[in-house]
Amino acid sequence: MEPLLIKVIIVIVLFVITLLVALYATFAERKVSAIMQDRIGPNRAGPFGLLQPLADGVKMIMKEELIPALANKWLFIIGPCIALLTALMTGAVVPWGGPIKIGDQVITLQVADLNIGILYIFGVVSMGVYGIMIGGWASNNKFSLIGAIRASSQMISYEIAMGLAIIALVMTTGTLSLNEIVLQQDEGWANIVIQPLGFLIFIICAFAETNRAPFDLPECETELVGGYHTEYSSMKLGFYLFAEYINMFISSAVIVCFYFGGYNFPFQHELAELLGLSSNALSIIQTVFMFGKVFFFIFFFMWVRWTIPRFRYDQLMTLGWKVLLPLALANIFVTGLVMWGMGKI
Amino acid sequence: MSTHNHLIKPEAEKEYNILNLGPTHPATHGIFQNILKMDGEIIMHAEPTVGYIHRAFEKIAEYRPYNQITPLTDRLNYCSSPINNMGWHMTVEKLIGCEVPKRADYLRVIIMELSRIADHVICTTIIGQDTGATTGFLYFFQMREKIYEIFEEVCGARLTTNIGRVGGMERDFSEVAWAKLKIFMVEFPKFLKEFQSLIERNRIFMDRTIDCGPITGERALAYGFTGPNLRAAGIDYDVRVANPFSSYQDFDFSIPIGSNGDTYDRFMVRIQEMWESVSIIKQALDKMPTGEFHADVPEFYLPNKEDVYSKMEALIYHFKIVMGEMDVPKGEVYHSVEGGNGELGFYLISDGNRSPFRLHFRRPCFIYYQAYPEMITGGLLSDAILTMSSMNVIAGELDA
Numbered sequence: 054m055e056p057l058l059i060k061v062i063i064v065i066v067l068f069v070i071t072l073l074v075a076l077y078a079t080f081a082e083r084k085v086s087a088i089m090q091d092r093i094g095p096n097r098a099g100p101f102g103l104l105q106p107l108a109d110g111v112k113m114i115m116k117e118e119l120i121p122a123l124a125n126k127w128l129f130i131i132g133p134c135i136a137l138l139t140a141l142m143t144g145a146v147v148p149w150g151g152p153i154k155i156g157d158q159v160i161t162l163q164v165a166d167l168n169i170g171i172l173y174i175f176g177v178v179s180m181g182v183y184g185i186m187i188g189g190w191a192s193n194n195k196f197s198l199i200g201a202i203r204a205s206s207q208m209i210s211y212e213i214a215m216g217l218a219i220i221a222l223v224m225t226t227g228t229l230s231l232n233e234i235v236l237q238q239d240e241g242w243a244n245i246v247i248q249p250l251g252f253l254i255f256i257i258c259a260f261a262e263t264n265r266a267p268f269d270l271p272e273c274e275t276e277l278v279g280g281y282h283t284e285y286s287s288m289k290l291g292f293y294l295f296a297e298y299i300n301m302f303i304s305s306a307v308i309v310c311f312y313f314g315g316y317n318f319p320f321q322h323e324l325a326e327l328l329g330l331s332s333n334a335l336s337i338i339q340t341v342f343m344f345g346k347v348f349f350f351i352f353f354f355m356w357v358r359w360t361i362p363r364f365r366y367d368q369l370m371t372l373g374w375k376v377l378l379p380l381a382l383a384n385i386f387v388t389g390l391v392m393w394g395m396g397k398i
Numbered sequence: 399m400s401t402h403n404h405l406i407k408p409e410a411e412k413e414y415n416i417l418n419l420g421p422t423h424p425a426t427h428g429i430f431q432n433i434l435k436m437d438g439e440i441i442m443h444a445e446p447t448v449g450y451i452h453r454a455f456e457k458i459a460e461y462r463p464y465n466q467i468t469p470l471t472d473r474l475n476y477c478s479s480p481i482n483n484m485g486w487h488m489t490v491e492k493l494i495g496c497e498v499p500k501r502a503d504y505l506r507v508i509i510m511e512l513s514r515i516a517d518h519v520i521c522t523t524i525i526g527q528d529t530g531a532t533t534g535f536l537y538f539f540q541m542r543e544k545i546y547e548i549f550e551e552v553c554g555a556r557l558t559t560n561i562g563r564v565g566g567m568e569r570d571f572s573e574v575a576w577a578k579l580k581i582f583m584v585e586f587p588k589f590l591k592e593f594q595s596l597i598e599r600n601r602i603f604m605d606r607t608i609d610c611g612p613i614t615g616e617r618a619l620a621y622g623f624t625g626p627n628l629r630a631a632g633i634d635y636d637v638r639v640a641n642p643f644s645s646y647q648d649f650d651f652s653i654p655i656g657s658n659g660d661t662y663d664r665f666m667v668r669i670q671e672m673w674e675s676v677s678i679i680k681q682a683l684d685k686m687p688t689g690e691f692h693a694d695v696p697e698f699y700l701p702n703k704e705d706v707y708s709k710m711e712a713l714i715y716h717f718k719i720v721m722g723e724m725d726v727p728k729g730e731v732y733h734s735v736e737g738g739n740g741e742l743g744f745y746l747i748s749d750g751n752r753s754p755f756r757l758h759f760r761r762p763c764f765i766y767y768q769a770y771p772e773m774i775t776g777g778l779l780s781d782a783i784l785t786m787s788s789m790n791v792i793a794g795e796l797d798a
Contacts, residue, residue, distance in 0.1 A: 090536040195417050199439070199779070266530055267602055273530065276783050278424055360596075362603045363530030365780045366439055 064145075064164055071144050075298040076106040078351055082298075085355045113291035121284050125191040132188025133285065133292035139181040140299035146170040147306045148232045150316045150340030153333050162340060163232060170231040171219060174307060175212075178262060182208040184296065185264075185271060189281035200280030203366060204271035207261055210373030211268075215258035217381035218251045221388040222311060231307075235315030243314040250384045252312045254377055259308060261373070263300040266358035270366055305350030309343065316343035414442060417779075421450050425528060425783045428793025430767070432782070439778050444771040448764075452797040459757040463722025464490050464698075465564060467757070472558035474759060475795040478517035478738030480509045480549065480561045485735035488643055489744040490564045492731045496695045500687040502566035503645035507682050508579070509552065509561060510644070510735070511675040515586070516545045517738025518626075518668040518675075521790040525665050526597050528787045529606045538593040544582050551575035565699040566692025583679065590672055598669070607662035611773045611785025614659060621769045624762050625740025627789055630667045631659030637736035644735075648685065649678050661781075661788040698724055722752050739763060739790050763795040 080095065080102070087094025095102035120129055150162040167173050182204055189201025225247050226234050238244060245252050261268040272280030279285075282293045309315060316339035325335045364372065407413070415438075420431040429450035435443040455470045462470070471482035484506050491498060498506075519542045527535035546556040551574050553561040562568060571579070597603050613623075615631040628635055636653045638646040654670035656663025692699055696715050705712035718724060728750040734743035740762025749755040766789045774782040 086533070090533050091540060092536065195415065199417075269530070273780075276425060276780055359533045361531065361600060362526065362597075362606060364602060365606055365778060367778065368602075368605055 059158075059160055060164065063160075063162070067144055067149070067164060068141065071141060071299055071302060072295075074302045074351075075295055076110070078298040078302060079109065079294070080106045081351070082355050082358075085352065086359045089356075089359045110291070113288050116287040118289070119284075119286045121193060123193045124284065125193070128187050128191035129284075130289070132184050132186075132191055133289045133296070134184070135187065136181060136184025136296040137292045137299070139177050139184065140296040140303065142177045143174055143300075143303040144306065146173050146231050147303070147310060148235050148315060149306075149343055151332070151336035153336050161232075162336070166230060166232045168228075168230045171223065171229045174231075175216065175219075178300075179208070179212060181296070181300065184293075185281045188285070188293070189271075192281070192284035194284050196277045196279070196283045197281050200271040200277050200283070204264065204281060207264075207268065207270060207369060207373075210370055211258045211261040211377070214254055214373060214377035214381045215262065217378070217385060218248075218254040218258065219311070221251045221381070221385045222248055224385070224388050224392065231310050231315075235310050235317065238314040239317045239321075243312065243317075245312040248312065248384075248388070250380065251388075252308075254381050254384065255311065256308060257377060259304045260354070260357065261369075263304050263354070264297060265301065265354055267361050267363045268369060269358075269363055270369060273363055301351055301354050302347065305347045305354070306343075308350055309346040313346055316340060318342040412437070419782070421447075425786070426793075427524065427787060428791070428796070430786075430791070430793060430796070432770075434779070434782070436779070439780075441774050441777055441779065441782055444774055444782070446767060446770055448767065449797055451793050455798045456757055456759065459754055461753055463752050464724060464726060464754070465719065466722060467754070468562075469558065469560050471759075472560055473794050474761060474798060475517070475737060475739055475742070475763065475792045476557060477520045477790075477792055478513040479557065479559045480513040481517075481735055481737045482742060483559060483561050484510060484644070485733065485737070485742050486744055487562055487564045488735065489731060489733040489746050490698075490726075491693070492733050493729055493746060493748055494564075494695070494698060494726060496565055496693050496698070498566055498644075498693045499690045500645060501689045502691050502693065504682045504686055505567050505571065505691060506562065506644045507646065507649070508679055509549070511678045511682075512545050512548060512582075514736075514738050515672050515675050516542045517790070518672050519545075521626075521738075521787070522593070522665055522668050522672075524787045524790075525607070525661065525784065526603070528783050529603055531597055531600075531603065534593055534597050538589060541582075541586055541589050544578070544585065548575055548578045548582060551578055563692065563699055565695045566690070568692075568700075570691045579679075579683070583676070583683070587673075587676060590669070590676075594669055598666070604662060606780070607665060607784060607788070608660060609658070610661040610781045611777065611788065612658050612660040613769060613773055617769070617772070618659060622765045623740065623769070624765075625737065626667045626671060627659075627664055627740065627762075627766055629653060630656035630663035632657050637734050637741050641734065643733070649681050651678050661784050664788040724752065726750060726752075734760065737762060739792065739795065740766075759798055761795045761798055763789075763791045764798070767791050767796055 084094045095105040098104040098108045120126055145164040146167050148161070148163040153160045153162065185204040186201045189197040189204065222244060223229060226237055226244070228234060264271055272282060277283065282290055285293060318339065321335065321339065415436045417434045417436050418431070419434055420426045421429045431447040431450065433445040433447070434441050453473070455473070459467050459470060468483050468486055471486045472479040474482050519538060523535040523538050549559050549561065550556050551572055553559050553568065613631055615633045618628050618631040619633060623631065624635060632655055634653045634655050637643070639653060651674045654667050654674065656667050696711065698719065700719050701712035701716055706716045726748050728748055730747045732743060732745045734741045741760065742762060743760030745758040745760065746754055747756040770786065770789070773785050
C-alpha cells in the first residue's frame, strides 16, 4: 500500500477513536460520579444507558442555535471550532503502540513521529485557550468575559510550570520526540521513577490545562453561571464540552507516554518469548496496555473532580507562581546536579 | 515598565465593571439580586435588592383564621418548615394560655430537631457545592430525603409540612414513623461522619472558607444576628437555652460556637449542631413520656371524626374551627423559637376577632441579608457566593 494511504487510514482511525473515547468519557464521568455519590446515573437509553452519549449528541444537534444579538457573530462561531480543532490535533504525535509488520511494510501506530513532538503538543495545547478566550469575549456577556480572563491567566500561570517540568524530563531523556521517549522506557525504568516531582507538577498542570476540577474556574457554574460558555447553545456548546473530554483523553495519553512508559509494560519481551508471540501480536497487546493506562488516568481525572473542591482564583495564581514554578525550577536544578554527579553531562 | 505608566488611570478616573448577580443566578439559591461594582474580581460595592418573591404574608395573615396561618409559615424558611409551623402554634398557645402535655412537647422537639438537621444538611452541603465539592452535596443530601420520609409518615407532606396543630400534634407518630426514625438515628451519624471527613479538613476547602466573609461578634449583634451565624461569630445565644420553649429545658445539650465568624466557622457550627440535634433526639426518644399528644382545648383543637358524628359539642367545635370562628382573647404576644437559621419570632396582636389584628414575623434571613454587602465588600466574587450560601439566606424567609 501507499505510505500516504496508510497514514490517511491511521488519521481516520485515530480521529474516530478519539471521538469515541471522548463520547464515552462523558458517559463514564456521569456513571463514575453517580457511583461516588450513591446514585444510579444514566440508565435509560439502551442497555445500562450505553446509548446515552448518542442521545446527548442528538439532543445537542437538534437544539436551537442561538447567537446573542450583540455578540460578534464570526468570533462566536470560531471560538468552539478552535477549541475542538486544537483538542483533536494534539493526538497526532502520540505513539499508540509498537510497529506492526504487514509483509515487508512497517506501520507505526502514530500519525507523525515529529522530532519536536513535545514542542508541537505545547504549541497546539496553548492555542486551545484561544478558543475559550475568543468564545468568552465574543459572547458579550460579563460572566463569559470573566471566565475567559480566568482561563487565559490560568493558562499563563500553568503553562510555565508545565514546560519547566518537561524540561527536566527532556534533560534526562535527551530527546523531544514522544516515540523516542517511549522507546527509552522500554529498556530502562519508566520516567516516573526518574522524575517523580516532575510528574507531580506535570499532572497538576494537566488538570489546570484541561480546565478540570479543582481548576475549573473558567466555567465554575456556582459563580459564573456557565463561565465562558454561558451564552452557547446547541452543538457549539457541545464542541466546548467535547473539547474538554478530548483534552482529558490526550492529556492522559501524554502523561502515560512521558512518565508511565507509553505502550510498554513490564516484562513484555520475556512474556513474548515465553508465549512465542510474534512482534505484531506484541504490538497489539501493547496498544491494549496503552489504552488501559490512558483509561486509568481518565478515571483519575474524574476521581479528583468528584472528590475535592475548587480553588479560588487568587489561590490558583499563588499555587501556580509561588509553589509550582519554584518547585519546577528546583527540579531542573536537582536533575542537573544528579546528572552531573553521574557523569552524564 | 515605566513606559506604560500612562496607561494606568488615576484612582478618580478608574472605571468599574457592574455585574448583575441575580435575580436568577445558579448560586443565589433563591431570587435575590446583587448589583456588584467590581474591580476585576474584587467587589468594591454591593447593592442588594429584596422583594422578588414578596408574597405579603403578614398582610394575608390579617385576613386568615389562626389555623390557616400555619401553611403561610411553611413558606418562610422552607428548608425547615416544621419549626416555623410549631413556632406559630406555640405563639397562639401563648395567646390563648394553653398548656401542652409533655408528650406533645417531646414529639415537637423530635420534629424540630429533625428539621434543624435537614436545614443544616442543606446549608453545609451547599457550602461544599459552592466550593465545587459536588459529591458531598449529593451524597449527604440522601439524609434530608430520609428526614422527609419521616415527615411524610407523620403528617403526609414533605417540604411544606403544615405539621402539628394549635394545642399539640394532629396525631401521634405511627409505628412506621417510629421505625423510620430509629433507622435514621443509626444511619445519620455514619453519613455525617463521612461527610465531615470528606470536607472538613480538606486543605482546599479550608483555604476557600477560612477568612471568607467574616463578621465580628460585635457587628453581628449590632445587626441583630441570631442562630448559627451569630454563634459562629462567638456569641452563645440560642433561644432553646436562653428562653426555653417546648420543654427544651429537659434536654442536655451544648451550644457550639465559633471564633472568627467566617464561612468555615459557620460551616463547623452547623456541623456540630447536627451532632447536638442527634443527641437531643436520642434523649427525647429515651425519655418519651406517655400520655396525650395534644392539649385539651376543644375550642381550638379539631375533634375526632367519630365524636363529630356522635356528639353535639364536637360537631359545634368542628364547625367553628373549620369555619375559622374561634374565640381568641384580646392580647399581644411575642414568641420566638430557634429556627434552623436563627431566632424566628412571631409578634401577634389580637383584637379578639377571627384573625390577627397584626402579625409580624421576625425573619432571621432578612437581618442577615442586611449585613451581606458589608461582609462581601473588598472580597472576591467567589467569596461573595460562599458567604451567601454559608449564611443560608433563604429567599422565602427573606421576603416573606
